[in-house]
Amino acid sequence: MQNHTSNCVCIYLTMYYTLDNLQNDLDILASQGAEIFDIGYTLLGRPIPCIFKGSKTDGQTLLHASIHAREWVTTPLVIEMMKNYDGAYGVWCVPMVNIDGVLLVQQGLSSIPEQSLKDFLLSANGGSQDFSLWKANARAVDLNVNFNARWGEGAQNVFSPAPANYVGQHPFSEYENMALRDLTERIKPSVTLSYHAKGNVIYKGFGCVDPNLDCAQKISDSTGYPLLNSYNSAGGYKDWYVATFQKLGLTVEVGDESLSYNELINFLPQIYQQNKDVLNIATQCAQ
Ligand SMILES: [Zn+2]
Structure with missing residues (x-):
């Protein structure tokens, strides 16, 4: 029985796409001629990598994944998309924005170096050691409610550290978001794609701003994913x-709603x- 249990755990663990897998894939992309560089550091000092392919002279496209920790399946997805992209136009990809959060989902508190931070996260997680549904970063801030657009006005927003929906102390309070903001402001992309899980839908627009509907369609x-407005x-x-840019930005939610987050990799x-x-x-x- 003991053996059976530990075998199951081993099989389960091999199904994660880990930071080592990402590093391996970045090396492969570099050997194919992609530019690999860091855009900043996470709260815990882990470098946040970015991949660039194509030309910098025309309209640029920027995509990112795993800003929500439990949605880490979006990282191997965008990596596969980047490996197969051989177009001339410029594409920038931040494959794992919330590295600290992803490691917390995959490895639990053993990924956290300091005891005081372990205690803080355990408390934010309601005393549970199970971080498999954690969305936030290592400061228990939900990065995707921390940007400066109707900040703090979301129906599900919370105002203290939590596994999800905590808006942070102020917009762009988090290092991961500062890095993504600075990259966006530097390259001024004409199209952005935010990869999330799950639901097989695409959200577009913000308030009454809804640019480039033809391309969204x-x-x-x-993809076969229906296009929805995200009014709220x-x-x-x-x-x-x-x-900010009044250009096409889409949130792409991949994966069947009926699956658990950790099953999506299958x-x-x-x-x-x-x-x-x-x-x-x-x-x-983007042209
Ligand atoms: Zn998400």
């Missing part, structure tokens, strides 16, 4: 990008098939 058609969205990257080939043309369409839209 093309991406929706190619607040504090997200897409919200901030659309409000469906990665299917999810990739649904998203395989997105970069080609998005980069055309």
